[in-house]
Amino acid sequence: MTNPLRDARPLPAQLADRLRDRIADGDWEPGHRLPSEQELALEYGVSRPTVRSAVARLVDSGILRVRHGAGTFVTSHHGGIQAGLQELRSTSRIIAEQGYNCEVVYRSRELRPASAEEAERFAGLPGLPVIAIERCFLADDEVVAFEHDLINAAVLPDGVAAEDISGSVFEFMEPLGLLPVQALAHVRAVYDAAIGWGPRRPEQPLYVCLDQVHYLADGRAVSWSQAFFVEDKFEFTLVRTR
Amino acid sequence: MTNPLRDARPLPAQLADRLRDRIADGDWEPGHRLPSEQELALEYGVSRPTVRSAVARLVDSGILRVRHGAGTFVTSHHGGIQAGLQELRSTSRIIAEQGYNCEVVYRSRELRPASAEEAERFAGLPGLPVIAIERCFLADDEVVAFEHDLINAAVLPDGVAAEDISGSVFEFMEPLGLLPVQALAHVRAVYDAAIGWGPRRPEQPLYVCLDQVHYLADGRAVSWSQAFFVEDKFEFTLVRTR
DNA sequence: AAGTGGTCTAGACCACTGA
DNA sequence: CAGTGGTCTAGACCACTTT
Numbered sequence: 001m002t003n004p005l006r007d008a009r010p011l012p013a014q015l016a017d018r019l020r021d022r023i024a025d026g027d028w029e030p031g032h033r034l035p036s037e038q039e040l041a042l043e044y045g046v047s048r049p050t051v052r053s054a055v056a057r058l059v060d061s062g063i064l065r066v067r068h069g070a071g072t073f074v075t076s077h078h079g080g081i082q083a084g085l086q087e088l089r090s091t092s093r094i095i096a097e098q099g100y101n102c103e104v105v106y107r108s109r110e111l112r113p114a115s116a117e118e119a120e121r122f123a124g125l126p127g128l129p130v131i132a133i134e135r136c137f138l139a140d141d142e143v144v145a146f147e148h149d150l151i152n153a154a155v156l157p158d159g160v161a162a163e164d165i166s167g168s169v170f171e172f173m174e175p176l177g178l179l180p181v182q183a184l185a186h187v188r189a190v191y192d193a194a195i196g197w198g199p200r201r202p203e204q205p206l207y208v209c210l211d212q213v214h215y216l217a218d219g220r221a222v223s224w225s226q227a228f229f230v231e232d233k234f235e236f237t238l239v240r241t242r
Numbered sequence: 243m244t245n246p247l248r249d250a251r252p253l254p255a256q257l258a259d260r261l262r263d264r265i266a267d268g269d270w271e272p273g274h275r276l277p278s279e280q281e282l283a284l285e286y287g288v289s290r291p292t293v294r295s296a297v298a299r300l301v302d303s304g305i306l307r308v309r310h311g312a313g314t315f316v317t318s319h320h321g322g323i324q325a326g327l328q329e330l331r332s333t334s335r336i337i338a339e340q341g342y343n344c345e346v347v348y349r350s351r352e353l354r355p356a357s358a359e360e361a362e363r364f365a366g367l368p369g370l371p372v373i374a375i376e377r378c379f380l381a382d383d384e385v386v387a388f389e390h391d392l393i394n395a396a397v398l399p400d401g402v403a404a405e406d407i408s409g410s411v412f413e414f415m416e417p418l419g420l421l422p423v424q425a426l427a428h429v430r431a432v433y434d435a436a437i438g439w440g441p442r443r444p445e446q447p448l449y450v451c452l453d454q455v456h457y458l459a460d461g462r463a464v465s466w467s468q469a470f471f472v473e474d475k476f477e478f479t480l481v482r483t484r
Numbered sequence: 485a486a487g488t489g490g491t492c493t494a495g496a497c498c499a500c501t502g503a
Numbered sequence: 504c505a506g507t508g509g510t511c512t513a514g515a516c517c518a519c520t521t522t
Binding site for chain 2: 188
C-alpha cells in the first residue's frame with residue numbers, strides 16, 4: 001500500500017532549493033565559485049552524485065555554470081522570468097522565486113463531466129468528473145501567462161468543491177497528498193487571439209504553450225494543464241547533452 | 243562494457259541508441275515490456291544506473307513509458323516528428339531516425355566578421371570570423387524547419403571554406419573532432435513571415451524556436467544556432483520532475 | 485602536483501506491481 | 504510472495520584546470 005508519510009521530495013531537489021536560496025540571499029554572488037562538489041557533499045551530508053544532480057538542476061535553470069576542472073560558478077542573468085524546463089514547479093512559485101509579486105486571477109471554475117477527448121488524457125472514460133479552471137498569472141501587475149487546467153475529480157476526496165480552489169493548484173493539492181511528482185509535457189508555439197482575456201492581455205497573442213499531464217507518485221494522471229506563457233516574459237532554458 | 247575509446251560518447255547515450263534501434267527494427271513492438279533493468283544491464287555489460295540513464299532518455303523522447311513495479315513498455319506514437327528536447331541531436335538525424343527522407347537545402351553560406359552582438363554569444367570580440375548559414379530541412383519533401391547557424395571559424399582548422407559545408411553541420415564537424423557535446427538552449431515562440439523562404443514555406447509563419455549555443459568538450463562555444471521548427475510538424479516532448 | 489568536475493560501477497534498501 | 508523500478512551511497516578512475 002501507499003505510504004502517505006513517505007512523500008518527501010528527492011534529495012537532489014531539496015538540495016537544489018537550498019542552494020538556490022543561498023544564491024538568492026546573496027550568499028554567493030554572480031561570478032563567485034561554489035565550494036567543490038566534495039565539500040558540498042560533506043557540508044550537506046549527502047553523496048557526491050546527489051550534489052551533482054542538484055547542481056545539474058540549477059544549471060538547467062541557468063543559475064549555475066560548470067567549468068570542468070575549474071569549478072562551479074554563479075551566472076549573472078538577464079531579462080525575463082528564468083525557468084528551467086526540466087524541473088516541475090508551479091507557475092506561481094517560479095514567478096515568486098524570481099522576486100516578483102505573483103497574483104493569480106481566476107476567470108472560471110467548474111465541475112463537469114469530461115468530454116471523450118479530455119477523458120482520454122486521464123486514461124479515463126468519458127463522463128469522468130473534472131474541475132475545469134481558467135486563470136491568468138500576473139507578475140508585478142503584468143500578465144505573463146494564461147492557464148487552462150483540468151483536474152481529475154475522481155482522485156479528489158469527497159466534499160471538495162470547485163470553489164475551494166484558489167491561487168496555486170499545487171498548494172491546493174499538497175495538503176491532500178496529491179502533489180504531482182512528474183509531468184509529461186509537449187512544447188508548442190501558439191498564435192491565437194482566443195487565448196488571452198481581460199483588460200491587460202498582451203497585444204500580440206503569441207505564446208509558448210506547455211501542454212502537460214501531471215502524474216501522482218502512484219502513476220495516476222491527476223491533471224491536464226495547458227499553460228500559455230506570453231512570449232518574451234519568460235526565459236525558458238534547457239541543457240541538451242549528447 | 244569497458245569503454246576503451248577515448249572520445250566515445252557517454253555509455254547511456256550509446257545504449258539509448260542501441261535500444262532505439264531495436265525498437266525501430268520491430269524487435270520490441272509497441273505495448274510490449276522490455277527486459278528488466280537488471281537483465282539489460284547484464285546483457286549489455288553495464289551497470290544498472292547506466293541502463294536507467296539510457297531508459298530515461300527514451301522516456302524523454304516519448305518512446306518508452308515506465309511503470310513502477312511493473313516494467314518498462316514501448317509506447318505507440320502519434321503524429322509529428324518525435325523529438326526529446328533534452329537530447330542533443332542534429333536536426334537531420336532526428337528527422338531521418340523517424341523514417342523520413344531528410345533533405346537539407348542551403349540558401350546561403352558566408353564567411354564574415356561577427357557583429358558585436360553575435361560575438362558576445364561566443365564570448366569573443368567583434369570581428370571574430372564566423373561562417374553564417376541559412377538552410378531549411380525537408381522531411382519527405384515537406385518543409386519542417388528553417389535554421390540560421392553561426393559557426394565560430396576561429397575553432398576551425400585553416401583551409402576550411404564556407405562552401406565545404408553541406409548537409410548536416412554535425413556530420414561536417416565530427417571528423418574535425420569538433421562535435422558539440424552540450425547546448426544551452428532557450429525556447430521561444432516566433433510568429434514572423436521573414437523566417438520562412440522558398441516556394442514550400444508554410445502558410446502560417448508560426449514556429450517553435452530553439453535558440454542554442456553549442457559547446458565543445460573543452461568548453462569553447464563552437465556555434466550559435468537558431469532553429470525554427472514549423473508548428474505541428476514536430477512533437478517536442480519533455481519529462482519534468484519534482 | 486593538487487584539486488576540480490566527468491563518468492561509471494556495485495550494491496544497498498525501499499516502494500510498488502501482479503500472481 | 505518474487506520481481507520490478509526508485510533512490511541513494513561510496514568509491515574508483517579519468518580528464519581537465521590551476522598553481
